[in-house]
Amino acid sequence: MEIDRPLPNPMTPEAKPFWDGLREQKLMLPKCNACGHVFWYPRVACPKCHAREVGWVQSRGRGTLHSFEVGYQAFNKAFKVPAPYVLALIELAEGPRMLSNLINVEADPARLRCDMPVEVVFQKLTDEVTLPLFQPAGR
Amino acid sequence: MANLRELSNAACIVGADESDELGTLPHKSQLTLHVEAVTNAVRDAGLKVSDVDGIFTAGQHSPATIGEALGVTPRYLDGTTVGGCSFIIMVGHAVAALHHGLCDVAVISHGESGRSQVGVSPRRDTAIPGQYEAPFGFGPAPTMFGLITTRHMHRYGTTLEQWAQVAVSTRKWAALNPKALRRDPLTVQDVLKARPVVWPFTVLNICLVTDAGGAVVLTRADRAKDCAKKPVYVRGMGEGTEHVSLTQMKDLTFSEATRISGEKAFRMAGVGPGDFQHIMLYDAFTSGPPIMLESLGVAKRGEGVHCFEEGRSTPGGSLPINTNGGGLSYTHTGMYGIFPLIEATRQLRGECGPRQVPNLRTSLVNGMGGMLSAAGTVVLSNER
Numbered sequence: 001m002e003i004d005r006p007l008p009n010p011m012t013p014e015a016k017p018f019w020d021g022l023r024e025q026k027l028m029l030p031k032c033n034a035c036g037h038v039f040w041y042p043r044v045a046c047p048k049c050h051a052r053e054v055g056w057v058q059s060r061g062r063g064t065l066h067s068f069e070v071g072y073q074a075f076n077k078a079f080k081v082p083a084p085y086v087l088a089l090i091e092l093a094e095g096p097r098m099l100s101n102l103i104n105v106e107a108d109p110a111r112l113r114c115d116m117p118v119e120v121v122f123q124k125l126t127d128e129v130t131l132p133l134f135q136p137a138g139r
Numbered sequence: 140m141a142n143l144r145e146l147s148n149a150a151c152i153v154g155a156d157e158s159d160e161l162g163t164l165p166h167k168s169q170l171t172l173h174v175e176a177v178t179n180a181v182r183d184a185g186l187k188v189s190d191v192d193g194i195f196t197a198g199q200h201s202p203a204t205i206g207e208a209l210g211v212t213p214r215y216l217d218g219t220t221v222g223g224c225s226f227i228i229m230v231g232h233a234v235a236a237l238h239h240g241l242c243d244v245a246v247i248s249h250g251e252s253g254r255s256q257v258g259v260s261p262r263r264d265t266a267i268p269g270q271y272e273a274p275f276g277f278g279p280a281p282t283m284f285g286l287i288t289t290r291h292m293h294r295y296g297t298t299l300e301q302w303a304q305v306a307v308s309t310r311k312w313a314a315l316n317p318k319a320l321r322r323d324p325l326t327v328q329d330v331l332k333a334r335p336v337v338w339p340f341t342v343l344n345i346c347l348v349t350d351a352g353g354a355v356v357l358t359r360a361d362r363a364k365d366c367a368k369k370p371v372y373v374r375g376m377g378e379g380t381e382h383v384s385l386t387q388m389k390d391l392t393f394s395e396a397t398r399i400s401g402e403k404a405f406r407m408a409g410v411g412p413g414d415f416q417h418i419m420l421y422d423a424f425t426s427g428p429p430i431m432l433e434s435l436g437v438a439k440r441g442e443g444v445h446c447f448e449e450g451r452s453t454p455g456g457s458l459p460i461n462t463n464g465g466g467l468s469y470t471h472t473g474m475y476g477i478f479p480l481i482e483a484t485r486q487l488r489g490e491c492g493p494r495q496v497p498n499l500r501t502s503l504v505n506g507m508g509g510m511l512s513a514a515g516t517v518v519l520s521n522e523r
Contacts, residue, residue: 008270069285070338075278114293
């Protein structure tokens, strides 16, 4: 299958457990072992208590559509997903927010609303790279 | 801790100007835009380029490069690059450096071949956007600022028609500025029916992309009296930052960086958010200025757009905003922050002809870097 998106570049060492988890259809999030804070994006020190004891936890893959846009054109030559498509800011049930796409939904602003429940869908791009996308919950 | 009030009115903007031309300039490199702007602003101040001993610039060229291109050897350098507001933040940095004698004539320079890309290095993906944003189609600013805008609409019921009023108000000012690129009349319907780019934005909700330079010159208040034009005092200044990636912004509808920068500037100047007769805001998108007014405390939360739809922001209104025509209609190179400083200086000098705000004493300049990520605020006045 043709790759229809830019591959993540670079894939940095501190994010390895995230990318490794996705290959096994697991959405892994960094979690501070000192204060319990679950955060995004991967870093080697907790952004809340600043401890250097960062571990990982598997997300349940559920959350809400915190905000969204509908793209009517591509903003990067390597992004070949047909327009219109939904650019999404997802708030995971564990707390952190991440950027993604909402798929399996009509890309019409009138059909979308902030805070609608969503769930993760894994999309394999290559043997190395699987991305976490989201769809309306309970589809 | 030093008393910040001692920095209030310690230094003045004494020179301000753009590059020779603004617009689409494929015949000029980015570095040329810097050099044009600096030489023009220094001339405006009645000074010589050889007087410049402090260089402040943000973007792709370092202050050392600007010094070399100008043929001066500065003794003070600042290259703080936190987005388009960097030049506004640098006003504060320059005031502090001048006050402490680290330099005597400070130049803040901007040059950007934003449209024609002449003499520009290609943008490189970095660890955060390349890894966590680009694979999903995110990229340039409209794909990010729309998220802020959508959430504001969800929370406060703000409408597309209301955002469009910001473009309409700003265009009215542009019509009065011969240097503005877009001067034709504009209606709310024009904005709504323009080419959709990324909902909630049509192309007329998004700033221009141009080539231009701009510079301002500052010196200590005692020396400012000897310059060519009436000095514009820096009464207050503040900077702040909250996040870079939008995933780290606590409340998408409110800019913490803007609030922090504004509170510092107002306290230093001894003014409140309601004390201004003229405001310059960073309008990369129509939704930006209303959210900035709310974050600065000039408007209540969710009510920033009222200022525009009720016409207070327009020519003849009680609170003129973006009187140069803004990034939406005058010029926007990419890092716009120098241009609101130039306009506020001209307004406070009384140089603005048909768009002059009458009886002006105090002006507020606020700008963002990134997606409301960083912010700079300055309070400027034509009296001590």
